[in-house]
Amino acid sequence: xxxxxxxxxxxxxxxxxxxxxxxxxxxxxxxxxxxxxxxxxxxxxxxxxxxxxxxxxxxxxxxxxxxxxxxxxxxxxxxxxxxxxxxxxxxxxxxxxxxxxxxxxxxxxxxxxxxxxxxxxxxxxxxxxxxxxxxxxxxxxxxxxxxxxxxxxxxxxxxxxxxxxxxxxxxxxxxxxxxxxxxxxxxxxxxxxxxxxxxxxxxxxxxxxxxxxxxxxxxxxxxxxxxxxxxxxxxxxxxxxxxxxxxxxxxxxxxxxxxxxxxxxxxxxxxxxxxxxxxxxxxxxxxxxxxx
Amino acid sequence: xxxxxxxxxxxxxxxxxxxxxxxxxxxxxxxxxxxxxxxxxxxxxxxxxxxxxxxxxxxxxxxxxxxxxxxxxxxxxxxxxxxxxxxxxxxxxxxxxxxxxxxxxxxxxxxxxxxxxxxxxxxxxxxxxxxxxxxxxxxxxxxxxxxxxxxxxxxxxxxxxxxxxxxxxxxxxxxxxxxxxxxxxxxxxxxxxxxxxxxxxxxxxxxxxxxxxxxxxxxxxxxxxxxxxxxxxxxxxxxxxxxxxxxxxxxxxxxxxxxxxxxxxxxxxxxxxxxxxxxxxxxxxxxxxxxxxxxxxxxxxxxxxxxxxxxxxxx
Numbered sequence: 001x002x003x004x005x006x007x008x009x010x011x012x013x014x015x016x017x018x019x020x021x022x023x024x025x026x027x028x029x030x031x032x033x034x035x036x037x038x039x040x041x042x043x044x045x046x047x048x049x050x051x052x053x054x055x056x057x058x059x060x061x062x063x064x065x066x067x068x069x070x071x072x073x074x075x076x077x078x079x080x081x082x083x084x085x086x087x088x089x090x091x092x093x094x095x096x097x098x099x100x101x102x103x104x105x106x107x108x109x110x111x112x113x114x115x116x117x118x119x120x121x122x123x124x125x126x127x128x129x130x131x132x133x134x135x136x137x138x139x140x141x142x143x144x145x146x147x148x149x150x151x152x153x154x155x156x157x158x159x160x161x162x163x164x165x166x167x168x169x170x171x172x173x174x175x176x177x178x179x180x181x182x183x184x185x186x187x188x189x190x191x192x193x194x195x196x197x198x199x200x201x202x203x204x205x206x207x208x209x210x211x212x213x214x215x216x217x218x219x220x221x222x223x224x225x226x227x228x229x230x231x232x233x234x235x236x237x238x239x240x241x242x243x244x245x246x247x248x249x250x251x252x253x254x255x256x257x258x259x260x261x262x263x264x265x266x267x268x269x270x271x272x273x274x275x276x277x278x279x280x281x282x283x284x285x286x287x288x289x290x291x292x
Numbered sequence: 293x294x295x296x297x298x299x300x301x302x303x304x305x306x307x308x309x310x311x312x313x314x315x316x317x318x319x320x321x322x323x324x325x326x327x328x329x330x331x332x333x334x335x336x337x338x339x340x341x342x343x344x345x346x347x348x349x350x351x352x353x354x355x356x357x358x359x360x361x362x363x364x365x366x367x368x369x370x371x372x373x374x375x376x377x378x379x380x381x382x383x384x385x386x387x388x389x390x391x392x393x394x395x396x397x398x399x400x401x402x403x404x405x406x407x408x409x410x411x412x413x414x415x416x417x418x419x420x421x422x423x424x425x426x427x428x429x430x431x432x433x434x435x436x437x438x439x440x441x442x443x444x445x446x447x448x449x450x451x452x453x454x455x456x457x458x459x460x461x462x463x464x465x466x467x468x469x470x471x472x473x474x475x476x477x478x479x480x481x482x483x484x485x486x487x488x489x490x491x492x493x494x495x496x497x498x499x500x501x502x503x504x505x506x507x508x509x510x511x512x513x514x515x516x517x518x519x520x521x522x523x524x525x526x527x528x529x530x531x532x533x534x535x536x537x538x539x540x541x542x543x544x545x546x547x548x549x550x551x552x553x554x555x556x557x558x559x560x561x562x563x564x565x566x567x568x569x570x571x572x573x574x575x576x577x578x579x580x581x582x583x584x585x586x587x588x589x590x591x592x593x594x595x596x597x598x599x600x601x602x603x604x605x606x607x
């Protein structure tokens with residue numbers, strides 16, 4: 001803050017810095033605990049002991065959990081839903097939002113009105129569930145992909161971004177004989193890369209984190225996604241729940257290390273993309289707050 | 293007679309004009325088609341399912357074959373004590389959220405805004421934004437390892453200090469507070485973004501003038517920063533009030549247990565447990581529709597107020 005001439009720290013600053021430090025520690029504390037327990041060697045593991053770092057590092061909890069079929073299957077299906085879902089979401093959302101920016105297209109106001117309506121009213125859990133049932137999509141990963149494909153908020157934010165692009169380039173391409181699809185593909189998409197990056201992250205995170213839809217649409221435990229499986233491992237199981245199925249490891253692993261490892265695996269992709277997330281999402285929120 | 297013919301031909305001309313405009317934009321429709329189909333199929337077709345709220349739903353007869361029973365489902369719902377329980381819980385959880393949660397992002401944003409050390413500020417921001425991106429499953433799991441009586445770290449600390457362990461997760465008295473605390477951990481940092489942006493727009497000259505007038509840091513915050521973000525605060529508060537019918541339903545479902553149902557049951561959890569798990573489709577649809585309509589009225593109302601204040605609403 002350049003407006004303050006003096007660089008001397010006052011009492012105000014000391015209190016402020018300390019409070020913020022405490023808040024940040026409160027934010028990271030559960031992460032550190034979960035990480036350090038999940039990497040602790042079973043031989044030195046003491047229940048309910050907080051370590052900043054494991055006393056002795058070990059990957060045995062991860063090796064065990066990645067050797068169980070249920071976890072590997074859940075991981076695969078979550079990756080499938082996230083990957084395929086995000087790809088289709090991006091294509092459909094940007095194409096639709098692009099048309100919504102064109103006031104001269106007959107029926108555009110009706111389309112926009114329809115989209116905005118879904119922002120303020122939706123039929124609720126049961127009608128959506130019945131629709132999936134009627135379409136025979138229960139216990140299919142397509143139920144998850146389709147239910148999160150796009151939404152009014154995303155379309156309005158993307159439309160706001162596309163509205164801000166300079167129209168001259170599009171006009172020039174049209175004069176050169178580009179069709180609407182050609183303009184969209186060659187001009188609009190390349191110009192929209194920042195927004196596309198933001199929304200790839202947005203859709204991917206929401207698919208990865210989906211819990212409730214997976215819970216109601218996938219009743220077959222063999223089809224479970226990561227979030228549903230982790231919930232059942234950590235919250236539902238009593239102390240002998242996880243290892244009961246038997247693993248490849250001869251040693252009996254402490255349940256806590258396995259559970260914590262499953263939590264870490266459920267959030268690792270998010271932590272990896274987090275630096276990008278933070279930058280783009282903050283922009284997205286701003287965009288949404290101005291336009292949305 | 294003549295005017296009628298004229299009108300007709302004008303209509304016909306308009307029609308051909310419209311047809312030509314549509315033909316001209318045919319590729320636009322091709323681009324929009326997947327989106328349009330998606331919205332029709334997955335957002336509007338389910339609206340027909342709301343008719344079930346006025347029927348005695350029989351899965352063998354289906355939506356159209358089931359018998360009409362008028363408003364019986366609604367009168368049944370309104371005469372069920374659980375309805376008032378859900379109403380109270382929804383209201384209470386939202387009041388907790390507004391009173392304890394809403395001011396915190398403003399406070400945190402004010403604190404971050406006063407940091408002159410850029411690196412310290414950025415590190416702090418990165419840390420407090422992070423929980424926002426975690427799933428509720430991960431947050432609930434961490435809560436479990438912090439607060440449960442058998443594997444909770446905090447209870448270990450409490451018992452190590454010689455006190456009795458506290459059943460944070462299964463005591464109904466703590467449930468609303470627990471939800472609020474969880475939301476705080478997850479969302480307060482993220483909530484600062486919009487206020488920080490508003491604070492960034494304050495003209496530095498205002499602070500310089502305040503310093504010349506001898507204003508302390510607290511006075512500067514009170515007389516310069518806060519007035520500058522007041523419109524943002526008011527709008528967000530009104531929009532938040534518009535979501536009084538909503539509760540963090542995934543969160544509640546995850547933290548729920550048989551000991552706390554009296555304080556955790558809300559419309560969505562009821563629709564799920566009774567409608568999907570219990571198979572009473574009509575009841576589930578009715579509860580969902582009631583919540584949807586109340587939510588619609590509140591959102592439209594709050595949006596109207598925001599627009600009256602001369603601001604851009606959510607639509």
